[in-house]
Amino acid sequence: xxxxxxxxxxxxxxxxxxxxxxxxxxxxxxxxxxxxxxxxxxxxxxxxxxxxxxxxxxxxxxxxxxxxxxxxxxxxxxxxxxxxxxxxxxxxxxxxxxxxxxxxxxxxxxxxxxxxxxxxxxxxxxxxxxxxxxxxxxxxxxxxxxxxxxxxxxxxxxxxxxxxxxxxxxxxxxxxxxxxxxxxxxxxxxxxxxxxxxxxxxxxxxxxxxxxxxxxxxxxxxxxxxxxxxxxxxxxxxxxxxxxxx
Amino acid sequence: xxxxxxxxxxxxxxxxxxxxxxxxxxxxxxxxxxxxxxxxxxxxxxxxxxxxxxxxxxxxxxxxxxxxxxxxxxxxxxxxxxxxxxxxxxxxxxxxxxxxxxxxxxxxxxxxxxxxxxxxxxxxxxxxxxxxxxxxxxxxxxxxxxxxxxxxxxxxxxxxxxxxxxxxxxxxxxxxxxxx
Numbered sequence: 001x002x003x004x005x006x007x008x009x010x011x012x013x014x015x016x017x018x019x020x021x022x023x024x025x026x027x028x029x030x031x032x033x034x035x036x037x038x039x040x041x042x043x044x045x046x047x048x049x050x051x052x053x054x055x056x057x058x059x060x061x062x063x064x065x066x067x068x069x070x071x072x073x074x075x076x077x078x079x080x081x082x083x084x085x086x087x088x089x090x091x092x093x094x095x096x097x098x099x100x101x102x103x104x105x106x107x108x109x110x111x112x113x114x115x116x117x118x119x120x121x122x123x124x125x126x127x128x129x130x131x132x133x134x135x136x137x138x139x140x141x142x143x144x145x146x147x148x149x150x151x152x153x154x155x156x157x158x159x160x161x162x163x164x165x166x167x168x169x170x171x172x173x174x175x176x177x178x179x180x181x182x183x184x185x186x187x188x189x190x191x192x193x194x195x196x197x198x199x200x201x202x203x204x205x206x207x208x209x210x211x212x213x214x215x216x217x218x219x220x221x222x223x224x225x226x227x228x229x230x231x232x233x234x235x236x237x238x239x240x241x242x243x244x245x246x
Numbered sequence: 247x248x249x250x251x252x253x254x255x256x257x258x259x260x261x262x263x264x265x266x267x268x269x270x271x272x273x274x275x276x277x278x279x280x281x282x283x284x285x286x287x288x289x290x291x292x293x294x295x296x297x298x299x300x301x302x303x304x305x306x307x308x309x310x311x312x313x314x315x316x317x318x319x320x321x322x323x324x325x326x327x328x329x330x331x332x333x334x335x336x337x338x339x340x341x342x343x344x345x346x347x348x349x350x351x352x353x354x355x356x357x358x359x360x361x362x363x364x365x366x367x368x369x370x371x372x373x374x375x376x377x378x379x380x381x382x383x384x385x386x387x388x389x390x391x392x393x394x395x396x397x398x399x400x401x402x403x404x405x406x407x408x409x410x411x412x413x414x415x416x417x418x419x420x421x422x423x424x425x426x
Contacts, residue, residue, distance in 0.1 A: 093336075100425035101332050101396035102339050107426065116423050122335050122392040126385050129344040146345065218426065 008072040010034075010054075017068040024052055024064040027076070033229040034076050035085055035117065037092075037110055037203055038151035039064040042237030043160055046152045049092075051085050051114070086118050094125045097146040098204070104213030105205030107221025111149060112204075113228035132177065137188030140210050141199050148178050148206035158198035161237055166192045178206070197237060252411050255286040255299040255324060259313040260340040260380055261306025263289065264397040265331040269303075271400035279404075282411050296320050301410055302327045304389075307337040308381040312374035321387040326410060329389045330403075332396040332425060334382065341380040348378055391416060395424045 007014050008023065010032050017026035022045060027034050038049035047065035054063045055075035063076075075081070092098075092111060100106045114120075132145035150169055155178075158166040166187075170179040182189035192199055194209060202208075218224070222231060258266060266289055272279065287296040296302065296316075302324030308314055321327055332338040343351050357365040383389060393406050402422040409416040 097342075097345065099332070099336065099338060099342060102342060103426075112425055115425065116420065119418075119420065119423065121394055121418070121423075122329070122384060122389075123382070127337060127341070127344075127382060129341070129379060131345050 005070045006068075007070065008068050008074060010074045011076050021068050022064055023054065023056070023061075023066050023068050023072070023074060026068045027063065028233060031233055032076070033232055034063045035114060035229075036064060036232070037114060037149065038153060040153055040157075040201065040237065041235055043153065043156045046156065049088070049149070049151055051088055053081065053084065055081065082118065085114075086120060087124075089114050089118055089120060090122075090124045092149050093120075093123045095128050096130065096149060096204075103147070103205045104208065105147075107218055107224045108216075109205060109223070110203035110228060113223035113231075116223065117228050135180065135187045137184075137186040138190075138192065139188070140194040141187055141192055142208045142210055143178070143180070143187050144206055144208070145178055147204050149204055150176055150178070151203060153201045153203065154178070154198045154207055157201045157237070158192070158196065161197040162192075164191055164196065164198070166190045166196070166198055251284045252282055252301065253286050253297075253299040254283050254288070254301045254303065254407075255296045255320060256288040256290070256303040257296070257305065257316055257320065258289065259304065259306035259317065259334070259383070260309035261331065261333045261338075263305070265303075265305040265334075266290075268395075268397035268400055269403050272403060273400070275400075275404060279407070283407075296323045299324045300326065301407070303330050304328065304334050304383050305330045307333045307340055308377065308383060308386050309340055309379075310374035310376055314377075314386060317383055317386055326390045327387065328391045328393055328406065329383050330393045331398060332394065333380075335384070335392050335394055337380045337382050338396065341382075344379045348376060352376075393418075395422075396426050398422070399424075 006017050008017060008026060010027055015026060015030035024034055024039055028041065034052045034054060036052040039045055039052060045064040047062040052063040053060050056072055098111060100112055106112060130146055135143040152169060155167045155169060158164045165181055168179050168181060169176055171177050179185060180187050180190050199207060199209065285291050286299045287293045296319045302320040304317065304320060304327065308317060329335050333340055352367050356367045393402055395402060399422060405418055405422055406416045
């Protein structure tokens, strides 16, 4: 147990943190959910989805990249932050091709689950309908860039866990896109393997394992059973033998 | 509930009628509901145009000029307009054609597709003009409420309609919220 100087307050609840923990780490340890898409315990935080922005002493900071420090007064569940998170989620939906009824990731998709969590009824913004390159060159792994939300999880997982550097984000702003580290730029020519964490960590349907789409029937999938705010507490970088993208 | 029947109009634009089927899935509750509602233009009636109605339920996205016409007619005549289902709200499965050129879609369907014996792209003035893309209904007219799902479950229709019949704003509970 940390000493009393290692405490922060989130929405009026005082919680302990360990030295070096971020606000997100401390919150997850205390079973307090701060919405997030690009964070995954065990990987270096990148702070790019902005869903975990909280109010810290009157300023807005990303919970996943901000170190917990004694006495921080944090507001997480406020109408203003909820509205901002809703807007971000709606923008993520319209900027990609997220057609849930035709997506095999449906039910296992964190973006979809975030929509449920926030009570999203519609996408509010006009559809962007992007046309982005699909890469089906690998025998076991499919890359559909039109669904990529640029969370960077596959990039970090490949570098930090798999030790391969298969993915990177290239371009800026509206031109940002996921690239593959191989001579041809194709996934089939990269050294990604079906059991790699990078191949299985995608929160949406951008990286899919082929021929496993309906192993778990719709209705019995992760977020058909539990809210994202509950599932988040059990997540960690998976060991190789326990992967499964269905 | 009001002492007069609430008039409801429904239509399917670029949809599969699955949302209408889900509406019918209310089964015996429809009998109760029928004491409070009557249908105007709808696949359940043979009324050709939407007349002044209290609630309009729109299924499907907007993919033809006729869809635009029907949708605007509904907006003009319906006090409350509801986008029902994934296609109406996002464009849904029909919007998958948005990632291709319209001409490529037509050629694949009518010229190069498997089993085609008399290849020709339909071209008749009776056919409604196809739009370049499939649009969510909210991109064309103002929508008052959204009922997500593919299709929304029958109970979700009830959860939407019952408060509206009472003149209240509907509050959908979380478990009814599904996009697939």
